[in-house]
Amino acid sequence: MSTMVDLRGVTKRFGAFTAVNDVSLEIASGEFLTLLGPSGCGKTTLLRLMAGFDAPTVGSVWIGGEDVTQLPPYRRPVNQVFQSYALFPHLTVGENVGFGLRMQQVGQAEAAARVAEALALVSLTGLDTRRPHQLSGGQRQRVALARALVCRPKVLLLDEPLSALDAKLRRAMQLELKRLQRQLGITFVFVTHDQEEALTMSDRIAIVNAGRIEQLGTAHEIYHRPATRFAADFVGQANLLEAQLLLQDAETVQVAVTGGLELSLPLAAWPVGATTALIAVRPEKVHVAKRRARSNFYASAANRFEARIEEEIFQGATDHLVIVTATGTRLGVVVANESAFGEIFHEGDRVYCALHADDLVVVRAD
Amino acid sequence: MPATLTAAPRRRLPSGLRVLEVTLTGWTSLVIVFLYLPILVLVAYSFNSSRLNIVWESFTVGWYRRVWENVPLLRAAENSVIIAAVSTVLSVLLGTVGAWLLHRYRFRGARGLQTLVAVPMVMPEILMGISLLILFATAGLGLGFTAVIIGHVTFSFPFVLVAVQARLKGLDPAMEEAALDLGATPLQAFWLVIVPCLRPAIVAGALMAFTLSWDELIVTFFTTNAASATLPIRVFGMAKVGLNPMLNALSALFIVATVAFVIFSDYVKKLGR
Ligand SMILES: Nc1ncnc2c1ncn2[C@@H]1O[C@H](COP(=O)(O)OP(=O)(O)OP(=O)(O)O)[C@@H](O)[C@H]1O
Ligand SMILES: [Mg+2]
Numbered sequence: 001m002s003t004m005v006d007l008r009g010v011t012k013r014f015g016a017f018t019a020v021n022d023v024s025l026e027i028a029s030g031e032f033l034t035l036l037g038p039s040g041c042g043k044t045t046l047l048r049l050m051a052g053f054d055a056p057t058v059g060s061v062w063i064g065g066e067d068v069t070q071l072p073p074y075r076r077p078v079n080q081v082f083q084s085y086a087l088f089p090h091l092t093v094g095e096n097v098g099f100g101l102r103m104q105q106v107g108q109a110e111a112a113a114r115v116a117e118a119l120a121l122v123s124l125t126g127l128d129t130r131r132p133h134q135l136s137g138g139q140r141q142r143v144a145l146a147r148a149l150v151c152r153p154k155v156l157l158l159d160e161p162l163s164a165l166d167a168k169l170r171r172a173m174q175l176e177l178k179r180l181q182r183q184l185g186i187t188f189v190f191v192t193h194d195q196e197e198a199l200t201m202s203d204r205i206a207i208v209n210a211g212r213i214e215q216l217g218t219a220h221e222i223y224h225r226p227a228t229r230f231a232a233d234f235v236g237q238a239n240l241l242e243a244q245l246l247l248q249d250a251e252t253v254q255v256a257v258t259g260g261l262e263l264s265l266p267l268a269a270w271p272v273g274a275t276t277a278l279i280a281v282r283p284e285k286v287h288v289a290k291r292r293a294r295s296n297f298y299a300s301a302a303n304r305f306e307a308r309i310e311e312e313i314f315q316g317a318t319d320h321l322v323i324v325t326a327t328g329t330r331l332g333v334v335v336a337n338e339s340a341f342g343e344i345f346h347e348g349d350r351v352y353c354a355l356h357a358d359d360l361v362v363v364r365a366d
Numbered sequence: 367m368p369a370t371l372t373a374a375p376r377r378r379l380p381s382g383l384r385v386l387e388v389t390l391t392g393w394t395s396l397v398i399v400f401l402y403l404p405i406l407v408l409v410a411y412s413f414n415s416s417r418l419n420i421v422w423e424s425f426t427v428g429w430y431r432r433v434w435e436n437v438p439l440l441r442a443a444e445n446s447v448i449i450a451a452v453s454t455v456l457s458v459l460l461g462t463v464g465a466w467l468l469h470r471y472r473f474r475g476a477r478g479l480q481t482l483v484a485v486p487m488v489m490p491e492i493l494m495g496i497s498l499l500i501l502f503a504t505a506g507l508g509l510g511f512t513a514v515i516i517g518h519v520t521f522s523f524p525f526v527l528v529a530v531q532a533r534l535k536g537l538d539p540a541m542e543e544a545a546l547d548l549g550a551t552p553l554q555a556f557w558l559v560i561v562p563c564l565r566p567a568i569v570a571g572a573l574m575a576f577t578l579s580w581d582e583l584i585v586t587f588f589t590t591n592a593a594s595a596t597l598p599i600r601v602f603g604m605a606k607v608g609l610n611p612m613l614n615a616l617s618a619l620f621i622v623a624t625v626a627f628v629i630f631s632d633y634v635k636k637l638g639r
Binding site: 053073 | 541543546549559
């Protein structure tokens with residue numbers, strides 16, 4: 001697959017403040033890439049650099065194999081869906097959607113057909129004579145989408161386009177956006193600070209923190225193999241444990257983690273030559289049972305230990321537990337409530353725990 | 367629901383408040399009387415056949431005919447309309463573009479320029495008049511239409527600028543970016559998106575500019591010549607010689623025009639919204 005967007009060593013400074021710090025990022029043609037990060041980390045600035053509203057202080061921006069660093073926004077083959085939608089209040093829905101075609105001087109007949117097609121694409125057929133203020137939030141969002149898509153951009157930039165919608169509509173739009181993107185094959189660069197949204201929609205996710213990309217990977221990679229403490233913490237939940245090297249043999253290492261629990265993990269996962277490291281463990285990867293189970297999982301797990309339930313919070317589909325081992329290591333655990341006849345956990349219960357060596361992920365501490 | 371509850375009597379105010387209420391009602395009535403009584407008297411006497419404003423003789427529309435037949439007065443009215451219209455158009459152009467440039471582009475001296483622009487709004491007109499007169503004299507520019515229009519634009523475009531600026535502050539910055547993003551050049555974005563968004567402010571500013579120019583006397587006095595004399599200048603000249611009922615008739619016409627204008631501008635402002 002060819003590269004559609006290519007940021008090469010891009011830095012953006014506002015005065016003394018560095019909003020984007022030496023970012024290099026290649027986005028493949030037809031990819032759905034999400035920039036995920038907390039507020040103020042530089043997501044919008046990255047988008048603005050691609051759209052051409054800001055020029056990089058250092059580095060260059062390439063789109064479709066062309067250096068567009070010096071091109072103004074109206075000469076770039078990208079379109080944006082703005083967080084505020086930025087629909088033109090004095091124009092009807094049809095005129096809003098047709099605005100880009102008017103600027104490109106597309107013939108009237110063709111423009112009308114393309115506007116109708118775009119409105120149909122976002123299920124807004126028949127609303128073309130309405131004004132933006134006569135639409136619901138969700139409809140406005142669709143108009144903004146249609147207005148950008150009608151120009152057939154090579155890249156569509158979306159800056160938190162769903163953040164103004166209520167939770168239910170938001171979920172529906174997530175799926176719809178994903179469907180549209182697959183159907184049209186356009187490269188989407190999507191900005192959000194909602195990790196669930198990012199996991200649901202993206203082919204790849206770039207975790208942005210303080211102007212840098214901390215990790216770039218598929219939702220699976222980001223979730224199961226976070227590279228940094230920040231990535232582990234920001235996406236999903238994670239137990240972060242300081243690990244101290246105890247023993248090392250040909251294939252595994254033995255470590256003692258915060259609180260004294262001893263765990264073993266593959267040698268390959270351990271940073272070469274290190275005596276300490278930070279380990280992230282997803283709470284649902286710690287298996288707990290009230291009886292000593294004889295399941296395959298339990299049998300094959302390299303790490304088995306006993307613990308006591310210190311805290312139990314019932315959340316419907318899942319139970320959130322805090323367990324403490326005999327030595328005093330505390331772990332957050334999530335168990336699925338699979339059946340009403342399954343085990344019920346109470347505070348104070350003794351549990352048998354199992355943890356696969358591969359589910360211990362060493363992350364960079366910075 | 368019982369009838370006694372639906373027809374609840376008006377709550378009596380505590381006595382202190384009642385005194386206040388009576389005072390305020392009286393005050394309001396007084397203000398209205400003082401505002402409109404002279405106007406009413408003026409209109410009434412414009413139909414009086416006597417030359418004196420103090421005794422009522424008989425009904426006539428003669429004074430209105432005299433106004434209609436007074437060619438210099440009609441010419442002055444015409445001048446007023448032309449000058450007000452042209453200076454309004456210029457003020458709108460200057461004020462709108464100026465507000466956009468000050469809002470959109472950060473450049474050195476923007477702060478100072480902003481202050482300079484506000485000065486004509488508060489400067490006494492007599493000073494404006496004299497300084498313009500000196501300017502035109504030293505520049506060798508004759509007095510007349512051009513000079514009057516320049517004078518009027520000088521003090522009325524800041525009103526447009528300020529109105530437009532206030533609106534720009536509340537405008538979503540993404541609006542311009544969306545236009546650029548969709549392929550509009552900065553000029554197209556300004557003309558096709560920003561200006562329509564600013565329309566209510568532009569309309570309000572234009573109405574303000576027109577009104578200011580229409581009844582302006584002092585700046586006009588310093589910059590006009592005989593051919594370009596406006597209605598206020600003529601009326602002032604006539605009043606100096608002595609009041610006569612023709613002025614009443616003229617004023618009555620003025621009042622009708624003003625009321626019509628106020629109604630019209632309310633209507634236009636509603637359209638703008
Ligand atoms: N024009 C500017 N001048 C100065 N600082 C700016 C400017 N634009 C952005 N910044 C700063 O750059 C940083 C990144 O801003 P940006 O808008 O990219 O954040 P973001 O990741 O989109 O955040 P959010 O999720 O809140 O939208 C912020 O700290 C912001 O204050
Ligand atoms: Mg942002």
